[in-house]
Amino acid sequence: MNDDQLLRYSRQIMLPTVGVEGQERLLRARVLVVGLGGLGSPVAIYLAAAGIGTLVVADFDTVDLSNLQRQILHTSARIGMPKVDSARQTLQAINPQVRIEGFKGSIDANTLPALLAGVDAVVDGCDNFTTRFAVNEACFRVGVPLISGAAIRTEGQVAVFSGMPGGPCYQCLYPRDGSLDETCAATGVLAPVVGIVGSIQATETLKLLTGAGDPLFGRLLLLDAMTIECRTVRVTADPDCPVCGVRPSAAQSGRADS
């Protein structure tokens, strides 16, 4: 690290759990952020500010006026711009040293293997079960940790999966198909709730990359912002899980669409 970097990151380098060694790990790290909306905004902003070496930012969409209440990566002047381009501008303004790679397209079983190449961690902040299942399966196949977050109304959830054999994985938590997609567009969301959830995801990512603390591995954090109550429940591996299950019959059944 040069003097500029030592100063820029000094407030986290002074933490015993990070130190110079931890910061150097962050500077070498490559992280994929899926979705640049309400969750992806705080995730990408904090990870860029904290000095992640390369951020791969993926979103198919463009900035809409109705996004701006909570998607703090984007600005009024960028309505209609691809979110990836808007994100790049914001993140480079915060920290020009971070390498930003953008992907403007569908995030599915076809595109995920290339997106995951060389990645140390994946942060999922997308808004639908189909993408979440595809991201989970792709992460598990290559053994990359997944930091999954979701928020709606005034509530949120975060879970972290190690990607290691034996699970659990996201599909053990949500074994059913994505029949119930509740989007913020249809149901509404209180702006800072995505900030809380995304900030927890960014925290978990920095912990994983530096080796600090106890990750939320195999646990689901439930947040109720109306009472500011959090609960954590253990997620156990489902032996019949089509992604990480140990029973061969289950492993073959798979999901048809992802």
Next chain:
Amino acid sequence: MIKILYFARLREQLGTAGEELPAAAELTTVGDLMALLRGRGGIWSELLAEGETILAALNQEMARPETPIKDGDEVAFFPPVTGG
């Protein structure tokens, strides 16, 4: 007694954060408990309807309808979340 907790959207829509029910011979699984609550009708049968995706945790560990329950257990119900 079985301690029941309702979280987030369920807490709001059911109008209660939790309750205690006496353990009973016919209450052997999480699914039995859901059926009992559904029997109250109204919003209970709507929110806990079969086919509705409501998640459950038994003593802070994810549970399924077939997970057995016993006297002294804590069962928490909460909705899935996918938005972002």
